[in-house]
Amino acid sequence: MRKYLILTVILVSGAAAGAWLMTQAGTQTSAAPEDFDLAQGEDLYQGYCASCHGANLEGQPDWHSPGPAGVLPAPPHDETGHTWHHSDSVLFDYTKLGGKAALAAQGVDFESGMPGFGDQLTDDQIWNILAYIKSTWPDRQRQIQAERSAAEAQREGN
Numbered sequence: 001m002r003k004y005l006i007l008t009v010i011l012v013s014g015a016a017a018g019a020w021l022m023t024q025a026g027t028q029t030s031a032a033p034e035d036f037d038l039a040q041g042e043d044l045y046q047g048y049c050a051s052c053h054g055a056n057l058e059g060q061p062d063w064h065s066p067g068p069a070g071v072l073p074a075p076p077h078d079e080t081g082h083t084w085h086h087s088d089s090v091l092f093d094y095t096k097l098g099g100k101a102a103l104a105a106q107g108v109d110f111e112s113g114m115p116g117f118g119d120q121l122t123d124d125q126i127w128n129i130l131a132y133i134k135s136t137w138p139d140r141q142r143q144i145q146a147e148r149s150a151a152e153a154q155r156e157g158n
Contacts, residue, residue, distance in 0.1 A: 041132030044125055048117060053077050057136060071113040077133045084141040088130065088149040089156075095126050 046055065052074035053059055059076030066072050075081045083091065093102040099112025117126065134142055 036128045036131035038128070038132050038135055040125070041128035041130070041135075044121065044129050045132050048121065049077075049129065052113075057081075057133065071111055074113065077136075079137050079141045083133065084137055084145040086145070086148070087152040088145075089152060091130050092123075092126055095129065096121075096123070 045053075054074075054076065057077040059078075059081055060073035063073045063075045063081070075083065077083045086094075090102070093105065094114060096102075096116060096118040097105070098116030099114030100110065101116060103110045103112065121129075134145065137145070
């Protein structure tokens with residue numbers, strides 16, 4: 001009986017360790033500007049994001065108020081917006097999946113104008129765009145955002 005108990009503990013521990021490793025494999029959870037290709041991020045931002053969020057990350061006018069279709073205009077990604085209030089994983093999912101899908105995955109029903117770019121950009125390209133955006137923020141915003149990202153990663157066990 002003791003032999004089976006020990007074997008069960010070993011198998012369960014191995015399965016848990018394997019599951020944890022699978023969640024970590026290939027998952028990047030940070031977009032610290034110094035770890036990415038900022039030049040590529042800026043080029044991709046200009047090509048994919050600037051038409052809505054502005055060439056200088058300034059966003060669309062009156063971005064706090066829904067437009068005629070009930071959708072909020074694109075917010076700024078500079079320090080005047082709320083992008084820096086969100087963790088890396090939220091920003092990544094929002095970019096990859098699109099606003100509506102990313103929020104739906106969190107149980108929030110919200111009509112967002114943000115399309116998903118997961119079929120057009122690789123994960124690395126998305127991280128480069130996010131790193132470029134973050135590189136433009138003042139130190140205070142970068143620090144607050146990094147702390148939020150770290151706290152979320154710790155909660156999720158990453």
